[in-house]
Amino acid sequence: xxxxxxxxxxxxxxxxxxxxxxxxxxxxxxxxxxxxxxxxxxxxxxxxxxxxxxxxxxxxxxxxxxxxxxxxxxxxxxxxxxxxxxxxxxxxxxxxxxxxxxxxxxxxxxxxxxxxxxxxxxxxxxxxxxxxxxxxxxxxxxxxxxxxxxxxxxxxxxxxxxxxxxxxxxxxxxxxxxxxxxxxxxxxxxxxxxxxxxxxxxxxxxxxxxxxxxxxxxxxxxxxxxxxxxxxxxxxxxxxxxxxxxxxxxxxxxxxxxxxxxxxxxxxxxxxxxxxxxxxxxxxxxxxxxxxxxxxxxxxxxxxxxxxxxxxxxxxxxxxxxxxxxxxxxxxxxxxxxxxxxxxxxxxxxxxxxxxxxxxxxxxxxxxxxxxxxxxxxxxxxxxxxxxxxxxxxxxxxxxxxxxxxxxxxxxxxxxxxxxxxxxxxxxxxxxxxxxxxxxxxxxxxxxxxxxxxxxxxxxxx
Numbered sequence: 001x002x003x004x005x006x007x008x009x010x011x012x013x014x015x016x017x018x019x020x021x022x023x024x025x026x027x028x029x030x031x032x033x034x035x036x037x038x039x040x041x042x043x044x045x046x047x048x049x050x051x052x053x054x055x056x057x058x059x060x061x062x063x064x065x066x067x068x069x070x071x072x073x074x075x076x077x078x079x080x081x082x083x084x085x086x087x088x089x090x091x092x093x094x095x096x097x098x099x100x101x102x103x104x105x106x107x108x109x110x111x112x113x114x115x116x117x118x119x120x121x122x123x124x125x126x127x128x129x130x131x132x133x134x135x136x137x138x139x140x141x142x143x144x145x146x147x148x149x150x151x152x153x154x155x156x157x158x159x160x161x162x163x164x165x166x167x168x169x170x171x172x173x174x175x176x177x178x179x180x181x182x183x184x185x186x187x188x189x190x191x192x193x194x195x196x197x198x199x200x201x202x203x204x205x206x207x208x209x210x211x212x213x214x215x216x217x218x219x220x221x222x223x224x225x226x227x228x229x230x231x232x233x234x235x236x237x238x239x240x241x242x243x244x245x246x247x248x249x250x251x252x253x254x255x256x257x258x259x260x261x262x263x264x265x266x267x268x269x270x271x272x273x274x275x276x277x278x279x280x281x282x283x284x285x286x287x288x289x290x291x292x293x294x295x296x297x298x299x300x301x302x303x304x305x306x307x308x309x310x311x312x313x314x315x316x317x318x319x320x321x322x323x324x325x326x327x328x329x330x331x332x333x334x335x336x337x338x339x340x341x342x343x344x345x346x347x348x349x350x351x352x353x354x355x356x357x358x359x360x361x362x363x364x365x366x367x368x369x370x371x372x373x374x375x376x377x378x379x380x381x382x383x384x385x386x387x388x389x390x391x392x393x394x395x396x397x398x399x400x401x402x403x404x405x406x407x408x409x410x411x412x413x414x415x416x417x418x419x420x421x422x423x424x425x426x427x428x429x430x431x432x433x434x435x436x437x438x439x440x441x442x443x444x445x446x447x448x449x450x451x452x453x454x455x456x457x458x459x460x461x462x
Contacts (some may be wrong), residue, residue, distance in 0.1 A: 008406030010398055013085040016413040018383070020078045023420055025379055026372045027071030032146055032192060034064045035139035037226075038119075042132050052218045057438030058123075059219070060203075063431055065120055068112075070427045074420075085409065089390050089400035093170050096162060096178060097152050104148035113143035122186025130381055146192055154184035156391050157382070158252045164394070182252050186245040187382075193238045194378065197338060198371025200230035205368025206435050208361040216438040223439075224364065228354070231342030239335060243298070250299055253392060255313050256385035259324040262288075263309040270295040270307040274329075278321040283311060285311050319387040327380035334374040341367055 038060055045053035045158050079101075082090045090097075118126060118134035126134075161177030162170045172178055204227030210220035250257045258264075262273045264283050272294030276285040296305040341364065348354040355361075386392050390400045 009404050009409050010401050012406055012409040013081075013206045013401055013404070014397065016085065016409060016416060017078070017081055019413070019416060020074065020081065020420070021379070021383075022376055024071065024074035024078050026198075027067050027074060028142070028145070028149075029191070029195040029198050029371075029375050030067050030202070031064060031071055032142045033197070034060060034067065034235070035135075035142045035198055037198065037203065038064060039132075039139045040177055040226075042135050046128060046132055052222060055439045056219050056222065059434070061119060062434050065116075066427055066431050066434075068116065070424060073423070076417075084406060084412075085402050085403040086390075086400050089395070092104055092168050092395060092400075093156075093391060096155065096170050097173050099172075100148055100155070100179070102153040103107065104145055104152075107142045108145035108148065111144065112138050115141070143192065149187060150188045150191055151179050151181070151184050154187045155179075157181075157187075158183040159384060159391050159394060168395070170391070170394075183245075183248055184246045186241070188383040190201060190238070190241050190245045190378075193234060193241055194371065194375055196230060197234055197238060198375060200227040201338065201341075201364075201367050201371050202369075203227045204231070204367045208364035209435070210438055211355055212358065212361045212365070224355070226242060227364075228345035228349075231338055232346050233342070235335065235338040235342050239339065242335070247299070249296075253385070254308055255310065255317060256297065256319065256324070256381075258308060258310045258312070259319050259321045259385055260328040261299075261307065262321065262325045263295070263307050264311055265309040267307050267309065268296070269293045269304045270299075272298065273325075276325065278325050280318070280321050283315070301325060312387045317388070319385050324381055324385045327377040327384070330377040331374050332408055334370050334377070337367065337370060338374075359384070430444035 038057055041057040041060070044050070045057060115134040115137045118131060119138055122131045122134060146290055155178055158181045160181045161172065161174035163173050164170055203223045207220040207223030207225075207227065210216045211224065214455050220432075246257065246260075261270070262276045262285055263270055264285070269292070271288075271290035271292045273285065273288050273290055275287070275289040277287040279286045293303045293306055297303055299305065299307055310321065343355060344360065344363075346361060348357060388396050388398065390397050
């Protein structure tokens with residue numbers, strides 16, 4: 001019975017942490033991209049004196065404020081779980097992860113919080129240059145925050161620069177090696193790029209929706225145009241970055257790659273399994289749809305390259321294969337859909353009718369949440385694929401759990417589900433109300449005249 005209780009507590013604690021981080025990660029990722037987008041908008045307004053850019057800034061800064069607040073709330077709650085459900089993990093890794101997370105607060109969060117007030121309430125109270133500086137500082141702060149959080153997470157994936165004492169406690173030996181651990185550069189670039197793409201597709205979806213409704217057309221066209229530029233150039237770049245990240249994972253966490261690829265036995269010339277049904281009990285795939293030699297070509301750059309299968313390692317080292325396998329394919333599918341969107345947008349722009357296609361506008365609206373889907377799927381691959389370890393190869397998840405009772409974790413998980421659904425549901429509903437209202441300031445006497453001039457010129461150009 002004690003073993004069953006411990007198993008239940010471990011599983012429920014993992015579900016609870018996964019639930020809270022899934023809610024949390026989407027908001028910082030969105031604000032990272034949105035802060036940089038706001039800095040670009042304000043810079044364009046200062047350079048061109050075009051009031052459309054100012055209206056777009058005032059519109060998106062409201063969304064940023066709500067998303068930033070939701071990210072802070074979910075982040076604070078999530079961090080308490082290190083002390084409640086994962087106290088053994090905190091005890092053993094605190095000497096390393098504690099300073100890294102502390103640096104994030106000192107160098108990033110304080111910076112963001114200090115200048116966020118100027119962003120939100122500084123119009124007319126500080127100079128235009130000072131307000132722009134505050135926006136840039138907040139944008140830099142979000143990137144610094146990503147730096148430290150990704151460094152800490154990457155160290156858990158590819159630990160380096162440490163020693164362990166007889167009690168199993170980790171001690172720092174080389175902070176440079178800890179911070180810039182082997183997977184950190186790839187994870188940082190991959191995540192920041194994902195954040196930019198996530199924001200771009202949300203912005204594009206809002207612009208496309210207003211074009212369909214024939215409202216706020218000058219602002220909507222700028223939103224759609226800027227987002228499609230990101231899709232055209234950044235989405236293909238993300239594919240290359242992801243490939244480099246995958247090769248780094250193959251070097252340092254090959255068992256995770258085997259789960260991503262659904263490879264059970266070591267193979268020469270391994271195919272890429274487009275679809276499969278992993279059967280962890282029998283250690284095989286019940287169904288496969290393959291592209292011959294593709295996995296070996298991608299991973300080893302050779303048609304007959306060797307790809308180690310999961311059974312190269314003991315069964316107790318295997319991560320849950322099915323969620324890793326399918327999450328990886330969801331992430332890939334979304335990435336290719338983003339690339340497709342950028343290419344179609346470029347073709348339609350070249351033909352002179354980017355803004356005149358209802359089907360493409362509907363497609364862009366449909367792609368609005370795609371970045372969030374890809375980020376969550378990617379984090380599933382990263383975190384589930386690391387199992388059964390919290391610090392890969394050194395500290396098992398089962399040895400990281402607090403001495404808690406399964407029923408207590410179940411109760412707190414139920415409370416989290418209810419509170420998070422209400423809180424984040426309300427926040428998301430408010431953001432969608434902002435989207436629906438649109439960026440046009442109807443109290444601005446120049447709005448309608450400027451809108452008619454812009455729309456008239458654009459229609460004549462087409």
